[in-house]
Amino acid sequence: MSKVFVVTSGKGGVGKTTATANLGAGLASIGKRVVLVDADIGLRNLDLLLGLENRIVFDLVDVLDKKCRGYKQALIRDKRFESLFLLPAAQSKNKDAVKAEQMKELMDELRKEFDYVLIDCPAGIEGGFRNAIIGADEAIIITNPEISAVRDADRVVGILESENKSKISLIVNRLRSELVKKGQMLSIDDIRGILSIDVLGVVPEDHKILFHSNKGEPVILDKFSPAGDAYRKIVKRLHDPGEPHEEIKQSKNGGLRSFLLKLMRSTMEKLEKGAS
Amino acid sequence: MFDTIFEFFQRLMGKERENTRTTARERLRLVLIHDRSSVSPQLMESLRADLLEVITRYMEIDSGNMELMLERHDGSVALAASIPVINIRRTPVPSAEPAKRIKESEPVDKSDAPKPVEAKPEEEIKAERTTTPPAAATVRSRRRKAAQSASAIAKKRVKKSSGKRKKNRP
Ligand SMILES: Nc1ncnc2c1ncn2[C@@H]1O[C@H](COP(=O)(O)OP(=O)(O)OP(=O)(O)O)[C@@H](O)[C@H]1O
Numbered sequence: 001m002s003k004v005f006v007v008t009s010g011k012g013g014v015g016k017t018t019a020t021a022n023l024g025a026g027l028a029s030i031g032k033r034v035v036l037v038d039a040d041i042g043l044r045n046l047d048l049l050l051g052l053e054n055r056i057v058f059d060l061v062d063v064l065d066k067k068c069r070g071y072k073q074a075l076i077r078d079k080r081f082e083s084l085f086l087l088p089a090a091q092s093k094n095k096d097a098v099k100a101e102q103m104k105e106l107m108d109e110l111r112k113e114f115d116y117v118l119i120d121c122p123a124g125i126e127g128g129f130r131n132a133i134i135g136a137d138e139a140i141i142i143t144n145p146e147i148s149a150v151r152d153a154d155r156v157v158g159i160l161e162s163e164n165k166s167k168i169s170l171i172v173n174r175l176r177s178e179l180v181k182k183g184q185m186l187s188i189d190d191i192r193g194i195l196s197i198d199v200l201g202v203v204p205e206d207h208k209i210l211f212h213s214n215k216g217e218p219v220i221l222d223k224f225s226p227a228g229d230a231y232r233k234i235v236k237r238l239h240d241p242g243e244p245h246e247e248i249k250q251s252k253n254g255g256l257r258s259f260l261l262k263l264m265r266s267t268m269e270k271l272e273k274g275a276s
Numbered sequence: 277m278f279d280t281i282f283e284f285f286q287r288l289m290g291k292e293r294e295n296t297r298t299t300a301r302e303r304l305r306l307v308l309i310h311d312r313s314s315v316s317p318q319l320m321e322s323l324r325a326d327l328l329e330v331i332t333r334y335m336e337i338d339s340g341n342m343e344l345m346l347e348r349h350d351g352s353v354a355l356a357a358s359i360p361v362i363n364i365r366r367t368p369v370p371s372a373e374p375a376k377r378i379k380e381s382e383p384v385d386k387s388d389a390p391k392p393v394e395a396k397p398e399e400e401i402k403a404e405r406t407t408t409p410p411a412a413a414t415v416r417s418r419r420r421k422a423a424q425s426a427s428a429i430a431k432k433r434v435k436k437s438s439g440k441r442k443k444n445r446p
């Protein structure tokens with residue numbers, strides 16, 4: 001049975017587009033037919049993260065305005081996965097070019113053809129956001145362990161509820177477990193407690209995200225990236241909700257480095273004790 | 277100058293570990309109480325209706341002049357209700373709805389004072405906000421829960437738990 005997800009956050013820059021690209025690639029890698037819809041009209045970005053920016057001919061607004069023959073003409077096939085497609089956002093048009101009803105119709109058309117439709121939502125809670133959520137069955141909220149991002153997430157949850165979209169899950173992105181341990185960053189439990197929604201996954205802060213976005217490759221393909229690892233787990237869980245959770249124990253950042261860090265920390269603590 | 281040096285040493289010794297995580301959590305909790313109530317007036321409306329229903333079983337009140345609001349204090353939010361009482365019944369009128377509702381509102385009937393009752397300790401509020409309901413029911417239950425717990429009491433106080441809050445307030 002196919003599913004339409006909207007990836008949304010309220011606050012900008014928390015990682016929606018990165019999440020959409022990676023979940024799409026992950027689902028395609030296990031053989032699912034996936035289409036990614038870039039609903040961030042005027043701020044097209046998903047194409048860049050997938051390295052498909054040079055192949056765009058038609059876009060979402062062309063499809064909705066019937067400037068091309070159906071959505072199929074606007075779809076771009078991914079370089080790596082046969083079954084992954086992108087429907088790019090319009091870059092030149094303004095976002096009022098889209099009507100909610102048209103979006104809903106298009107999503108219903110897409111769901112006939114694909115196992116998963118993932119909509120990359122623009123930041124904010126205005127028109128663009130409304131258009132992005134209207135055709136979705138479920139929402140994936142992305143947030144950062146930071147008060148403003150969590151507050152905005154709460155607002156978005158409230159709006160989704162009032163639109164009767166009650167299937168909502170959460171991805172906490174850019175977690176730094178060392179800061180949580182030091183009592184300097186909100187933990188997953190803190191955030192889960194405050195928002196009271198299901199946690200789908202936790203993605204650690206990872207410099208490899210930048211490395212891969214520079215190249216236009218989803219980080220989920222990198223076997224050695226902690227963020228990639230987190231996305232792989234989320235994909236499993238999306239595909240099979242029974243998949244066990246091991247989130248709360250955060251990415252162990254490998255051997256020597258963490259050993260040295262621990263050593264340093266304990267030395268400091270000793271020094272500190274000695275001083276007081 | 278000395279401040280900077282001092283700070284540097286503090287940092288070196290790891291003493292700068294002020295727990296900003298709890299500060300963040302507390303600030304969020306408080307601000308969301310407000311966000312949710314102001315963003316969703318229906319929630320306050322349904323709370324008012326529920327309260328009215330329960331209270332009129334115990335006393336006759338002037339519902340037209342009933343006031344219900346969230347009051348912001350320094351580092352805390354309180355649900356304050358001002359409900360003019362006209363008369364108190366000798367025995368409560370049995371509820372039309374059976375079981376659950378009545379049980380939930382029991383704390384109220386213990387008090388015979390006509391004034392707003394100070395009730396439920398903060399732990400209770402916290403617990404309600406921290407329990408994660410099962411996946412599917414998540415959303416709607418969040419609102420209903422809020423309304424139910426509030427209907428049981430006239431006044432709730434959320435104590436501040438971090439001294440840092442004061443500074444952050446405008
Ligand atoms: N786990 C992570 N670790 C490190 N950097 C990250 C992580 N996730 C995202 N980023 C970085 O955060 C920035 C914003 O990411 P992204 O564009 O996906 O956010 P967005 O929510 O789509 O933004 P917008 O609201 O503008 O559409 C990017 O520079 C990205 O590389």
Ligand SMILES: [Mg+2]
Pocket residue numbers: 016017018040045120121
């Ligand atoms: Mg984006």
